[in-house]
Amino acid sequence: MKAAVLEAYHQPLAIRDAEISQPGLGEVTVAVKAVGLCLTDVHISEGKIPTVKLPLITGHEFAGVIDKTGPGVKDFKTGDRVVVNIDVICGRCDHCLRGETNRCSNLIRIGFERNGGMAEYVNVPAINIEKISEKVPFEKAAIFPDAVATTYRAMKTIGKVSAGTKVAILGIGGLGMEGILIGKLLGAHITCTSRNEKSLKWQELWERITSSTQLKRISLRRQGSTLAVMPLSLKRSRFWVPGLPIEVSFVRS
Numbered sequence: 700m701k702a703a704v705l706e707a708y709h710q711p712l713a714i715r716d717a718e719i720s721q722p723g724l725g726e727v728t729v730a731v732k733a734v735g736l737c738l739t740d741v742h743i744s745e746g747k748i749p750t751v752k753l754p755l756i757t758g759h760e761f762a763g764v765i766d767k768t769g770p771g772v773k774d775f776k777t778g779d780r781v782v783v784n785i786d787v788i789c790g791r792c793d794h795c796l797r798g799e800t801n802r803c804s805n806l807i808r809i810g811f812e813r814n815g816g817m818a819e820y821v822n823v824p825a826i827n828i829e830k831i832s833e834k835v836p837f838e839k840a841a842i843f844p845d846a847v848a849t850t851y852r853a854m855k856t857i858g859k860v861s862a863g864t865k866v867a868i869l870g871i872g873g874l875g876m877e878g879i880l881i882g883k884l885l886g887a888h889i890t891c892t893s894r895n896e897k898s899l900k901w902q903e904l905w906e907r908i909t910s911s912t913q914l915k916r917i918s919l920r921r922q923g924s925t926l927a928v929m930p931l932s933l934k935r936s937r938f939w940v941p942g943l944p945i946e947v948s949f950v951r952s
């Protein structure tokens with residue numbers, strides 16, 4: 700199979716022929732149809748993730764079709780459309796037993812400490828996959844387990860956001876944009892902040908898409924360890940963000 704391999708830090712990925720073994724016990728082989736490029740992939744390529752060993756096939760946001768199933772796999776079959784959760788956990792450490800699997804003491808992440816989805820095929824544990832509908836395009840499904848699920852859990856599960864909740868999203872990067880859309884679906888009132896004008900232009904775009912949310916223009920400047928607000932107009936109010944050690948002011952544009 701062909702794979703994009705990170706062979707050296709600060710170098711482009713090399714397209715190589717790579718071996719793919721038969722899926723092991725409890726594993727499936729996924730034929731990758733779409734793979735996302737995360738900022739973390741850039742950090743990996745710059746040698747900033749100490750647990751990464753080269754050479755590595757990166758790619759931790761991907762979706763595809765099951766090509767083969769290994770021994771012991773009963774719930775999936777060849778041809779199933781799937782997305783892949785990146786965390787391969789031990790299931791027996793204190794964190795796993797408490798349900799905090801993202802903090803597993805023996806965590807191995809697909810695309811970090813084992814080969815990922817920048818390849819035609821990748822073997823992953825069947826317990827890490829979820830089926831997706833025919834209606835969901837692979838390129839959209841690919842980011843569900845990482846960017847979308849991260850923000851969804853933060854807002855819905857941990858933050859208990861529901862209709863009418865006032866939500867402040869600090870920073871309009873990839874996760875912030877997901878947060879706007881998820882917050883909109885949950886019926887929340889969204890206020891976004893950004894320290895640079897370019898991101899605020901994105902905010903304006905999302906404001907048009909999510910017209911019923913209450914987005915406000917705001918610009919923040921970092922002062923020491925706190926964030927100071929630079930108002931863009933004169934109508935101004937203030938609020939505390941629960942759980943965060945900062946006070947945010949915002950203004951209506």
Ligand SMILES: [Zn+2]
Pocket residue numbers: 737738739740759760845846
């Ligand atoms: Zn990522």
Ligand SMILES: [Zn+2]
Pocket residue numbers: 788789790791792793794795802803804805806
């Ligand atoms: Zn564990």
